Amino acid sequence: MFDRFPDLKLMISHGGGPIPYQIGRWRSHREMARAQGRIAADAPQFDEILRKFWFDTVLHNPDSLALLFKTVGHDRCCFGTERPGSGDGINPVSGRHYDDLKPVIEALPSLDQAALNGVFEGNARRLFSRLDV
Structure with a gap:
């Protein structure tokens, strides 16, 4: 898809889910497909494709957020929240939503x-x- 639409911007919600x-x-799986000839030998690596996507920070767990930033890079993440929404519960440890x-x-x-500054x-x-127009 990115070959046909190189300027396409896609955001995956909820920190990219799984x-x-x-x-x-x-x-x-990508490398197995490459070895089996189902994708070209010179096709981009999985992580190169992943860096074309954007992710929001709608995760309610600091460990999950840390893993998201480590996995996809903080420069591909945008601040997001669902307040009010599924995260309206009060965290008994912090006392915050x-x-x-x-x-x-x-x-x-x-x-x-x-x-x-990038994330926010x-x-x-x-x-x-x-946004800057």
């Missing part, structure tokens, strides 16, 4: 200020380039 957890399986995600993301040690605004401006 992608960060199943990525090893999908890499393996589960999808009060900004402080959760800000507390991740793997993200510096530049990465946070800059990446969305790259994804939705007409």
Whole structure:
């Protein structure tokens, strides 16, 4: 699809769903297909294709968010929330709504200020380039 529409921008909601957890399986299946001749030997690696997608941060768990950023890169993630919505429950540990995600993301040690700026605004401006018009 990206060969036919190189400027296509697709966002996968909810942190890509199972992608960060199943990525090893999908890499393996891609390489098995390559070995069997079902895709070209010079076709892009799975991770090259994955970097063409965008992901939102609508996950209610800091460990899941950390894995998402580690797997797809913070530069492919845009801040998202469902408040009010499925994350309206109160986290008994923090006392905040589960999808009060900004402080959760800000507390991740793997993200510096530049990465946070990207997640909270800059990446969305790259994804939705007409925002600056």
